[in-house]
Amino acid sequence: MNLLHEIxxxxxxxxxxxxIVEADHRPGIGKTLDIRLASAEDGRVVLEASxxxxxxxxxxxxxxxxxxxMLDFACGYAALSKLASGxxxxxxxxxxxxxxxxMRETGTVRAEGKVITAGRRVAFTEARLIDADGKVYASATSSLLILSS
Known part of the structure; x- marks a missing residue:
């Protein structure tokens, strides 16, 4: 299922x-791993999972x-937040x-992604995976190619 085409x-x-946030839409891997997009704003997103x-x-x-x-979702969705229709x-x-x-005992974790820079062809993003106390479990950087239809 392609959420872009569905929505x-x-x-x-x-x-x-x-x-996606309003209707709790999830692509297949998000459903399989029970990862949900919790919030989105210009250049920043938060995903949650337990x-x-x-x-x-x-x-x-x-x-x-x-x-x-989780970190790939956060980096990609942060870049998506900057894109125009098409x-x-x-x-x-x-x-x-x-x-x-x-571990399971860690509880709910959040992947917070943000855009560092976004140009016409490439976006650079970063994300952190944290627990409820703000303890960092992993971090990521990503380069994303922007495509136009």
């Missing part, structure tokens, strides 16, 4: 994100792929630093 290609990026043992790795902690997915994006690069292990 409306006529919307700007921030309008699309706000429609990981459990279903996303654990063999070592007994939350798999890095879950963390990477524009989309694709990730060129995503660099993640894992600061500490994430």
């Amino acid at each position: 409306g290609q006529h919307l700007s990026g921030i309008e699309l994100l706000n429609a 990981p459990d043992v279903n996303v654990y790795n063999p070592m007994g902690t939350v798999h890095g792929g879950f963390v990477a997915t 524009q989309s994006f694709t990730t060129i690069e995503l660099k993640i630093s894992y600061h500490r292990a994430l």
